[in-house]
Amino acid sequence: MVCAAGPARTNEEQSGVLPKEASNEGSMPRASTLLGRRASFTDMALVNVPSVVRQSGRQAQLRSHAVQVAEGGGAHAPVHLRSEVITSNFAKFERIGMGSSSVAYRALRLCDNRTVVIKALRRLDVGPVSLAKREFDLLTNFRHPNIIVALDFLESLSCVALVLEDIAGRTLRSVVRSTCAGRLDELCSMRLFVQVAAGLAYLHGRNTVHRDLKPDNCLVSKGGVLKLIDFNVAASTEGGELLTPTGTREFRAPEVLNRPYASPADVWSLGLCLHFMLHGRTPSRDSDDEPTATSAAAASTETYSEDAADGSSDGGGGSPRGRAMTEQPRDAWGGSAWALQRCCLQDWRQRATAQELFAGASGWLAGR
Numbered sequence: 001m002v003c004a005a006g007p008a009r010t011n012e013e014q015s016g017v018l019p020k021e022a023s024n025e026g027s028m029p030r031a032s033t034l035l036g037r038r039a040s041f042t043d044m045a046l047v048n049v050p051s052v053v054r055q056s057g058r059q060a061q062l063r064s065h066a067v068q069v070a071e072g073g074g075a076h077a078p079v080h081l082r083s084e085v086i087t088s089n090f091a092k093f094e095r096i097g098m099g100s101s102s103v104a105y106r107a108l109r110l111c112d113n114r115t116v117v118i119k120a121l122r123r124l125d126v127g128p129v130s131l132a133k134r135e136f137d138l139l140t141n142f143r144h145p146n147i148i149v150a151l152d153f154l155e156s157l158s159c160v161a162l163v164l165e166d167i168a169g170r171t172l173r174s175v176v177r178s179t180c181a182g183r184l185d186e187l188c189s190m191r192l193f194v195q196v197a198a199g200l201a202y203l204h205g206r207n208t209v210h211r212d213l214k215p216d217n218c219l220v221s222k223g224g225v226l227k228l229i230d231f232n233v234a235a236s237t238e239g240g241e242l243l244t245p246t247g248t249r250e251f252r253a254p255e256v257l258n259r260p261y262a263s264p265a266d267v268w269s270l271g272l273c274l275h276f277m278l279h280g281r282t283p284s285r286d287s288d289d290e291p292t293a294t295s296a297a298a299a300s301t302e303t304y305s306e307d308a309a310d311g312s313s314d315g316g317g318g319s320p321r322g323r324a325m326t327e328q329p330r331d332a333w334g335g336s337a338w339a340l341q342r343c344c345l346q347d348w349r350q351r352a353t354a355q356e357l358f359a360g361a362s363g364w365l366a367g368r
């Protein structure tokens, strides 16, 4: 039966680092309020979520048929899911995403009428199937507000399915892309950054490295709660540092190719996620090269200077351009420039830990 793992936490049971604006979900902002400035988190939460997310309950599910949907489950389930173990336990399949080896569906779990996400793989794909099983085993040992909850792992002769809690929201990439300015302001970025840092600090405290941290693997709920997903290349450092190069080139730390590497590699990726939020791109946008420490550090100056110059953030405290490169601006300690600099250091031994970044960013946010 599919309810073995029991009910998981809801999005409402999350950490206390939620943006204040996120609870303001009752009304749509006027379009004019979104023009001429960077979108705030409120704008993002209310304007840029798909219509299905703004609706509620069963009616919303029924209206969300822009993508492949099979009503009633059973015989009408998508090809990937035509397996008794799936069709007898789920209904109302809606395709929501496609990975390199899996297809993600939103579906109704019949035993408790809960909407869940199913990552389905063909049984024939032996490698990806074993990674999905590992992902499930790993996730069942974790319990953190910023890490996705795994509910079940189903196997049949033709397919396997990893069942996850449903985050009715968007990837961080989609959130950033869909703002008017194509980027987030500093406060909004830091509110999301601190949640990624919290999830990573938890993981690293359990000797686990995510190894593929990027905006596509961060899901943001309509209430502004961010959760890390896609743990299929996550690895334990209990046996020592890691040697296998993996992850996504654009967000990969330099030492991952040079080897060995460990949890600081995630911290580098965290820095690039922050840069992506602030600028809508990684430092190496115009090049085929991976971001370097130099380009990432330069980017931190860019962030700091832009914010100070255009008045969109007081993170720079009115300090002169470029100051963030050489010293910590007093009132911006823990702000985005500081965080970028502490994440994107070439020498991984010099980087801050996820825990330090979480603490610093939380302190900075508390002072806002």
Ligand SMILES: Nc1ncnc2c1ncn2[C@@H]1O[C@H](COP(=O)(O)OP(=O)(O)OP(=O)(O)O)[C@@H](O)[C@H]1O
Pocket (backbone or CB within 6 Å): 096, 097, 098, 099, 100, 101, 102, 103, 104, 117, 119, 148, 164, 165, 166, 167, 168, 169, 171, 216, 217, 219, 229, 230, 231, 232
């Ligand atoms: N729990 C979830 N709630 C909502 N949407 C989800 C959830 N998990 C995955 N998705 C959606 O499905 C997509 C694919 O999921 P995921 O990245 O985990 O699959 P994958 O096959 O491991 O991908 P990749 O090949 O990129 O590693 C995500 O980008 C996201 O849009």
